[in-house]
Amino acid sequence: MKRKPSIHDIARELDVSATAISFVLNGKAKEKRVSEELEKKILDYIHKVGFSPNLIAKSLRTGKSNIIGMLVEDISDPFFSSITRWVETRAFEHGYKVFFSSTENETEKAKSLIRIFRERQVDGYIIAPTPGIEAEIRSLMDDHIPVVLFDRHFPQLPTINVLIDNYQGAYDAVDHLRVNGYKNIGLVTLDSKQTQMTDRLKGYTEAIKANKGKGCVLKIPFAHREAVKRISDFLTVNKGLDAVVFLTNYLAISGLEAIAALGLSVPEDLAIVGFDDNTHFSLFSPSITAVAQPVEEIAGQVILQLIDRLRKPEAKTGKKTIVLPTQLIVRNSSGRKVKTKPVAGPKGFTTVKTKPIP
Amino acid sequence: MKRKPSIHDIARELDVSATAISFVLNGKAKEKRVSEELEKKILDYIHKVGFSPNLIAKSLRTGKSNIIGMLVEDISDPFFSSITRWVETRAFEHGYKVFFSSTENETEKAKSLIRIFRERQVDGYIIAPTPGIEAEIRSLMDDHIPVVLFDRHFPQLPTINVLIDNYQGAYDAVDHLRVNGYKNIGLVTLDSKQTQMTDRLKGYTEAIKANKGKGCVLKIPFAHREAVKRISDFLTVNKGLDAVVFLTNYLAISGLEAIAALGLSVPEDLAIVGFDDNTHFSLFSPSITAVAQPVEEIAGQVILQLIDRLRKPEAKTGKKTIVLPTQLIVRNSSGRKVKTKPVAGPKGFTTVKTKPIP
DNA sequence: CTGAAAGCGCTTACAG
DNA sequence: CTGAAAGCGCTTACAG
Numbered sequence: 027m028k029r030k031p032s033i034h035d036i037a038r039e040l041d042v043s044a045t046a047i048s049f050v051l052n053g054k055a056k057e058k059r060v061s062e063e064l065e066k067k068i069l070d071y072i073h074k075v076g077f078s079p080n081l082i083a084k085s086l087r088t089g090k091s092n093i094i095g096m097l098v099e100d101i102s103d104p105f106f107s108s109i110t111r112w113v114e115t116r117a118f119e120h121g122y123k124v125f126f127s128s129t130e131n132e133t134e135k136a137k138s139l140i141r142i143f144r145e146r147q148v149d150g151y152i153i154a155p156t157p158g159i160e161a162e163i164r165s166l167m168d169d170h171i172p173v174v175l176f177d178r179h180f181p182q183l184p185t186i187n188v189l190i191d192n193y194q195g196a197y198d199a200v201d202h203l204r205v206n207g208y209k210n211i212g213l214v215t216l217d218s219k220q221t222q223m224t225d226r227l228k229g230y231t232e233a234i235k236a237n238k239g240k241g242c243v244l245k246i247p248f249a250h251r252e253a254v255k256r257i258s259d260f261l262t263v264n265k266g267l268d269a270v271v272f273l274t275n276y277l278a279i280s281g282l283e284a285i286a287a288l289g290l291s292v293p294e295d296l297a298i299v300g301f302d303d304n305t306h307f308s309l310f311s312p313s314i315t316a317v318a319q320p321v322e323e324i325a326g327q328v329i330l331q332l333i334d335r336l337r338k339p340e341a342k343t344g345k346k347t348i349v350l351p352t353q354l355i356v357r358n359s360s361g362r363k364v365k366t367k368p369v370a371g372p373k374g375f376t377t378v379k380t381k382p383i384p
Numbered sequence: 385m386k387r388k389p390s391i392h393d394i395a396r397e398l399d400v401s402a403t404a405i406s407f408v409l410n411g412k413a414k415e416k417r418v419s420e421e422l423e424k425k426i427l428d429y430i431h432k433v434g435f436s437p438n439l440i441a442k443s444l445r446t447g448k449s450n451i452i453g454m455l456v457e458d459i460s461d462p463f464f465s466s467i468t469r470w471v472e473t474r475a476f477e478h479g480y481k482v483f484f485s486s487t488e489n490e491t492e493k494a495k496s497l498i499r500i501f502r503e504r505q506v507d508g509y510i511i512a513p514t515p516g517i518e519a520e521i522r523s524l525m526d527d528h529i530p531v532v533l534f535d536r537h538f539p540q541l542p543t544i545n546v547l548i549d550n551y552q553g554a555y556d557a558v559d560h561l562r563v564n565g566y567k568n569i570g571l572v573t574l575d576s577k578q579t580q581m582t583d584r585l586k587g588y589t590e591a592i593k594a595n596k597g598k599g600c601v602l603k604i605p606f607a608h609r610e611a612v613k614r615i616s617d618f619l620t621v622n623k624g625l626d627a628v629v630f631l632t633n634y635l636a637i638s639g640l641e642a643i644a645a646l647g648l649s650v651p652e653d654l655a656i657v658g659f660d661d662n663t664h665f666s667l668f669s670p671s672i673t674a675v676a677q678p679v680e681e682i683a684g685q686v687i688l689q690l691i692d693r694l695r696k697p698e699a700k701t702g703k704k705t706i707v708l709p710t711q712l713i714v715r716n717s718s719g720r721k722v723k724t725k726p727v728a729g730p731k732g733f734t735t736v737k738t739k740p741i742p
Numbered sequence: 743c744t745g746a747a748a749g750c751g752c753t754t755a756c757a758g
Numbered sequence: 759c760t761g762a763a764a765g766c767g768c769t770t771a772c773a774g
Contacts, residue, residue: 107460
């Protein structure tokens, strides 16, 4: 592999000092009083040969990499992929490149990614934390490395957090169903102690209580292979349900599979509301009502907070939590309940009328 | 920011040489004849204090970063996101970290990403090329930096290419529709000269010709805002069509929106086949038939070829093209044509007719 | 078997 | 206004 020219090669070529080239390259020509003539000579040559400096060397020398490390749960999830897209764009405007990776919500994977990023001297972190990485985050903070958490957080850590109002989002979903005439509203959530999930669960519970209803909750382990079957069983056992709220994107997708397999009609047999909007929700038949997160604003706040911290690394850090509102996007899957429902079943519940497609 | 300990700090601490530590760290203790006693002393200390070496310094010294730069069209596209997931896993097994970015198929974005990666001394590249970056790729090859192209390629460049049989995939789609009784099969594709699209188009054209049919093609510019309207107009003008093949994932999604807006039934009014499978295709009503790419094998071949090249950087490079087969996944959207309009859907399938939301 | 030293390509305090 | 030199934290050829 041919060695690329270095600043010193160019210095020799042009018979100027490497110092001058460095100043010009970093836009410090004026400040450091490099003559305009010299500056032009250097710039012309650099453009001619298409020189680009070795950023590895620069990083080693300055201790800054201009890289932000970003950990998301799953880069192929529509919520996380759109967040990263926005973050990437905004970071670029500030001169930063973002490297992201998926944790799949696994503690060990998150720990090893943080280690890898640290070894490469990443300047700051944006993290949707997995459970169990409090120590790693604390260690970053101890070394004064800027960290912003989003989507979920650790209440005991004095981090900067960009969150949404999970409680209210779930509450709104239930309330919307109630207003539209649904009486028995079930919930499908993850079996998780992470804040985003517990807050959503609380929103559901409180909304149910407020109307003196009875809750009915199914908790499924993260990334469970048999999520569809679990939901299917849940719906079969709890025939009285006339609506279900799904607390994540993927649970809603699994739920729709289960509902299709059971041959239920939405919303006639069962109304549906999802959490996290999805490009395809408007395309399903019927289209799916969902609690949407303000993706662009989340990304904007995340980068704003991080850049701010990167600018003043020695500033006193304190806990700071930003909570953004959700928005309920009403579509057909939660349409007003039709009271006059044919035949049997308690509360107008129709039994399976179609065989699942083999 | 506290300075992290370096190899020399540890050398001083333990009263050994930095050389020995470096050898131990790189698993060369045996080879370089470091005594077992010394090795143990060093390892113990390193584990105790949790030392991790500065990879930036290592990169600068060795000229290797152990990073692979990967350019995809759009990381949030299900096809590309699953490819990157596999590539990431497989690369990690070989000691490489993958940094990926989306080009959005824009020439300038791709060029600037390649520049950014080069500045950071990335060891090798995996690229789904945008149009117009032949020169950049040639320049990488001139500098003996390993490059593997996938999904599409430049026939005039002697690169390593991992492709699928786009021609056959499209041909199969048309043939399947023909066998199921469809006579007037239209096509919706991108207005693109990239190989993956031209090959698919050729597959369609030849399949139509082989049956002495008449083709009917709509070409839409990449990322066109009004794709739905274009398709809608196309379907309205060409009322004779009884089936349509969509040559990309997103075109199929836009097509479904158009079809919903027009109030057409699938497959009764119009049968559908997509290119690239999609997690949600099985969930739509009806489920969508698609030409699936062998994602895991593509990723496997891509990494295999790249690692091979990274191992022997000076080896003669020659053009090498690997073509993998596609698989047609038959679902309900292309069900056998029923001459007399059906009462209910075939196979106990329920079609929910809902008006599009205004 | 072990260690001192040079050098990867930058930046910047310092001396002229 | 300009340049020589030190140093960021590693690796490795070389001398002992």
